[in-house]
Amino acid sequence: MSMSILILQQAVGKNCPNRPDDVKSIHKCLMDIGKIPCYVCTGAFDNTILQGIIEVQRHFMLTPDGVISVGGRTQGFLANWKNKPISPGVQLPGRLREAWDWVDPLLPEGSYCSSGYRSADEQRRILHNFFLNTYRIQIIAKYGQQQYDAVKANLLANESKVLEMVRGVGQAIAAPGSSMHQKGKAVDIGGPSAIDNKQVEVVKLVAKAHLDLLSGKVLKERNGCVHFEIR
Numbered sequence: 001m002s003m004s005i006l007i008l009q010q011a012v013g014k015n016c017p018n019r020p021d022d023v024k025s026i027h028k029c030l031m032d033i034g035k036i037p038c039y040v041c042t043g044a045f046d047n048t049i050l051q052g053i054i055e056v057q058r059h060f061m062l063t064p065d066g067v068i069s070v071g072g073r074t075q076g077f078l079a080n081w082k083n084k085p086i087s088p089g090v091q092l093p094g095r096l097r098e099a100w101d102w103v104d105p106l107l108p109e110g111s112y113c114s115s116g117y118r119s120a121d122e123q124r125r126i127l128h129n130f131f132l133n134t135y136r137i138q139i140i141a142k143y144g145q146q147q148y149d150a151v152k153a154n155l156l157a158n159e160s161k162v163l164e165m166v167r168g169v170g171q172a173i174a175a176p177g178s179s180m181h182q183k184g185k186a187v188d189i190g191g192p193s194a195i196d197n198k199q200v201e202v203v204k205l206v207a208k209a210h211l212d213l214l215s216g217k218v219l220k221e222r223n224g225c226v227h228f229e230i231r
């Protein structure tokens, strides 16, 4: 699936002008993204195209209206529709995958799935990496070299101290064993910080359309990820 140029003269959908060229553009687009089967379009609006538009809108609308307005939200998402990469090793069991699949194609270019389910050991590895690498300088600046070294001497035994210091420099992180990632209920979206706000906006929109699946909790993590949770 690749980005396509989607130009409409007038609205396409239920009770719309449905100009043949516009209908053909939407038909091609819906085929490209796999929302409708492949067939030859005469330029006439039909029920398959309507259902395809509704399938697209189900990603972000609680009640799809089956209408693509010129310059509207549906056209915008459709024009930039693209499945994003999932980082190697990321696990999205069960409903976590379902949640990602609703959010995924709407996310801005440059987004990727950076985390899903994590075991307690993985969570611990992330915590240690924050302590030893990502925030080492900030932690030393705040707590002093001596205290840093004392905690570093036994990370496992000093886990509550490690947590306190990582959190103390502004990085929110759950204690190993208690993270929503370990419960299989959280996804992290990576990408350049310039698109963080757009990512948050997309997840909030999807959450409103899938109240039974997404909890609506979305937050920007200091490490640059946008984190969201399912119920």
Ligand SMILES: [Zn+2]
Residues within 6 Å of the ligand: 115, 181, 186, 187, 188, 221, 225, 227, 228
């Ligand atoms: Zn997260």
